[in-house]
Each structure stands twice: as C-alpha cells, then as structure tokens.
Amino acid sequence: MNAKLPTLIIVLGTLGSAPFCWAQSPAPSAPGGPISSLDFQPSGPKVHFASSTFEFGKVKSGEVVKYSFVFTNTGRATLEILAVKPGCGCTTAGTWDKLVEPGKTGAIPLQFNSTGYSGMVAKSAAVTCNDPAQSNVVLQLTGTVWKPIDVTPTMAMFNLSSEAQSNETKVLRIVSNLEEPVVLSELYCGNPSFRAELKAIRPGQAFDLQVTALPPFTNPTSFATITLKTSSTQVPALNLNAYAMVQPPITVLPQQISVPTGFSTNPITSSVTIRNTGAKPLALSEPKLNVPGAKVSVKEVEPGRLFIAQVELPAGFQLRPEEKPELTMRSDHPQFPLLRVPVVGAPMPAATPAAQVAAAPSPAPVPAIKPIIKPITRTVPTRVPTASPVEKWRANKPPQPTSG
Numbered sequence: 001m002n003a004k005l006p007t008l009i010i011v012l013g014t015l016g017s018a019p020f021c022w023a024q025s026p027a028p029s030a031p032g033g034p035i036s037s038l039d040f041q042p043s044g045p046k047v048h049f050a051s052s053t054f055e056f057g058k059v060k061s062g063e064v065v066k067y068s069f070v071f072t073n074t075g076r077a078t079l080e081i082l083a084v085k086p087g088c089g090c091t092t093a094g095t096w097d098k099l100v101e102p103g104k105t106g107a108i109p110l111q112f113n114s115t116g117y118s119g120m121v122a123k124s125a126a127v128t129c130n131d132p133a134q135s136n137v138v139l140q141l142t143g144t145v146w147k148p149i150d151v152t153p154t155m156a157m158f159n160l161s162s163e164a165q166s167n168e169t170k171v172l173r174i175v176s177n178l179e180e181p182v183v184l185s186e187l188y189c190g191n192p193s194f195r196a197e198l199k200a201i202r203p204g205q206a207f208d209l210q211v212t213a214l215p216p217f218t219n220p221t222s223f224a225t226i227t228l229k230t231s232s233t234q235v236p237a238l239n240l241n242a243y244a245m246v247q248p249p250i251t252v253l254p255q256q257i258s259v260p261t262g263f264s265t266n267p268i269t270s271s272v273t274i275r276n277t278g279a280k281p282l283a284l285s286e287p288k289l290n291v292p293g294a295k296v297s298v299k300e301v302e303p304g305r306l307f308i309a310q311v312e313l314p315a316g317f318q319l320r321p322e323e324k325p326e327l328t329m330r331s332d333h334p335q336f337p338l339l340r341v342p343v344v345g346a347p348m349p350a351a352t353p354a355a356q357v358a359a360a361p362s363p364a365p366v367p368a369i370k371p372i373i374k375p376i377t378r379t380v381p382t383r384v385p386t387a388s389p390v391e392k393w394r395a396n397k398p399p400q401p402t403s404g
C-alpha cells in the first residue's frame with residue numbers, strides 16, 4: 001500500500017489540474033481561419049448613423065442651416081440609399097451617396113431655410129434604404145430661430161358676413177428680442193377700410209397693433225399693407241398685412257360629396273360642415289339623402305353657428321348616371337330655405353378623344369410565322385385484292401356440255 005501511495009497522489013494531482021488546463025486552452029478556430037468581428041455581422045446590408053439628430057443651436061431668421069449626416073454600412077452586402085424625402089419645402093436634400101460597400105461610409109446632406117420662422121423648430125427627412133432590419137430612418141434638424149422683432153400672428157385676417165358687417169378688431173403682438181429698447185413710429189395704413197392703432201404694453205419691448213375692419217365692404221376681398229418704422233438698424237421697418245374676405249351668411253363645405261364610382265363593398269362615410277355667420281342663429285331640420293338605406297345625422301357644434309352633417313351610404317351602393325342623389329336640409333334662413341349637397345362620382349381618367357384614335361397610325365402587320373416542324377405524312381400502299389381458291393377453280397373450270 002505504501003508503494004502505491006506516491007503513484008496515486010501523482011494521478012490525482014494530474015486529474016485535478018486538468019480543468020484548469022482546459023480552461024486556459026484557446027477556442028477552436030473556425031474553418032478557414034480564426035473568428036473575427038465580421039463573422040457576427042448580418043449577411044445583408046446594415047445602415048448605422050453616427051447620429052440621426054443635429055442640434056444647430058440658435059440662428060438668425062433667414063439663415064440657411066447645412067449639415068451632412070454620416071452613416072456606415074456595417075453589414076456584409078452593398079447598402080443602397082433609395083430615397084430621401086424632407087418633411088416640408090423649407091428643408092431640402094443634396095446629392096447623397098447612393099451605393100455604399102460593406103465597411104464604407106456615406107453622407108446625406110440636408111439644409112433648412114429659416115426664412116419666416118421664429119422660436120423652436122424641428123425639421124425632418126425620411127430616408128429609405130435596402131436594410132431589411134431598418135428600411136426607414138428619420139433624420140432631424142432641431143434648434144432655435146431668432147428674430148430681432150417677432151410679430152404674432154403675422155397677419156390680421158377677417159372673415160366677414162355679407163349680412164352682418166360690424167367693426168371687428170384683430171390684435172398683432174409685436175415683441176422686440178433686442179437688448180436695447182426699440183421705438184416704433186410713423187404708423188401708416190394704405191387702405192381706408194382698415195384702421196390701425198399702436199399701444200405700448202412694455203415700453204421699448206412689447207406692443208399691440210390693433211387692426212379694425214371698417215364696413216361696409218362691397219368687394220369680396222380687401223387687402224391693406226400696414227407699415228411701421230423702428231429704431232433698430234437690424235429691422236428698420238415692419239411691413240404687416242390685413243386681409244378681409246366677405247362670405248355669404250351660410251357656407252357649406254364641401255359643396256358636393258364625392259364617392260368612388262363602381263360597386264362599393266363597404267359603407268361610404270362623409271361629413272359636411274355648415275357655418276352660419278349671419279345676424280341671427282340658424283336652425284336646421286329634416287336632413288335627408290335620397291338613397292335607400294342611407295343614414296344622415298346632424299350635430300350642432302356651436303349653437304346656431306356651426307353644424308356637421310354625417311352621411312353614411314350603405315354597402316353595395318353604386319352611383320348610376322340616371323340617378324341624382326343629394327343631401328338636403330331645411331333651414332330657417334329666408335335666403336337659404338333648402339340646402340342641397342349633391343353626391344357625385346370621383347373624377348375618372350380622361351378618355352382618349354375619338355379624333356385622336358382615328359388619327360393614330362394603325363399598327364404594322366405582323367408577318368406570318370412559318371412552322372418549324374414539318375407535318376409527318378405516311379404513304380399507305382394500295383392493297384390489290386387476291387382471288388380465293390374457290391374463285392380461281394371457278395375461273396379455270398372447263399365449260400360443261402348442254403342438253404339438247
């Protein structure tokens with residue numbers, strides 16, 4: 001037993017150190033070489049932007065912000081930028097890199113024109129690519145547009161009724177963002193149908209420009225330019241506008257209900273707004289739509305002033321040329337006792353005029369195609385009938401004598 005003890009200790013020591021040796025051994029290499037980071041990349045293209053948002057800080061109104069968004073193709077196939085669509089006309093996209101190989105970078109330049117903007121803004125552009133996991137990416141430009149002098153709202157807008165024209169006043173707030181006080185002077189309005197008055201709210205910093213429309217208005221529209229001089233060299237003058245539009249006392253929008261032509265498998269819903277700007281409140285009654293199964297409901301949003309009619313045409317409705325469906329409502333206004341809103345089909349593509357069809361050149365005749373495979377014919381030999389043995393005997397039989 002004592003002789004075997006050293007050998008047993010050596011064996012146990014070897015086995016005890018085996019896990020440590022296995023833990024220290026390197027991982028087996030992949031076929032063809034060691035494993036790299038590329039082995040864990042997606043098999044297709046992969047777009048990765050360093051940042052999808054650019055904060056441009058503060059710019060003066062009228063300046064153009066330009067920035068290029070950098071992206072990398074971290075996939076293993078060619079990345080294609082299919083389209084870049086800005087959200088509005090003030091934001092445009094330059095020429096971007098359309099094809100980017102794996103591991104390479106590209107750029108999408110965007111620019112934002114801040115003319116007419118004030119305060120915090122956020123402008124975006126949608127990027128479409130062939131990345132199967134992220135085919136759409138939204139890029140954004142954010143920041144603050146600074147104006148030396150702000151005017152809110154930018155225009156004095158009047159919607160007047162032809163039946164009840166009264167003196168109506170709109171207020172434009174003028175605020176100076178300059179450090180030094182500003183002085184406004186020489187107020188001028190070029191149209192006598194409007195009156196403009198200036199009041200200081202915080203002297204040197206905030207003012208109210210009160211614009212009043214003075215009836216009667218004989219034209220459907222009236223326009224005026226109001227000018228002010230300032231003590232600022234950055235904005236030496238302010239040019240503001242006033243606009244008045246005279247409408248009938250009752251307006252219906254839309255003036256017709258458009259429905260798709262052809263057979264409808266689902267119900268068709270639509271809404272019509274009725275607005276009253278007359279001197280007296282309006283009452284509506286007896287809403288109808290001369291279509292079997294149609295539903296009509298009228299909701300009074302502002303008592304006597306604003307109504308919304310909801311229309312539902314049944315499933316299976318088909319607009320026929322000989323029919324004249326329309327929505328009707330009775331009104332207590334003496335000039336508009338019955339309101340009518342026709343139901344019309346959506347515009348169809350214009351047909352080609354018959355003259356153009358007649359003048360169009362006829363297509364060239366298509367030459368006949370000869371068959372490539374020849375028909376197979378078979379000649380059947382003519383069979384000559386042969387005489388039977390009995391027939392041959394009868395033919396060779398000698399004549400018999402006849403009795404007398």
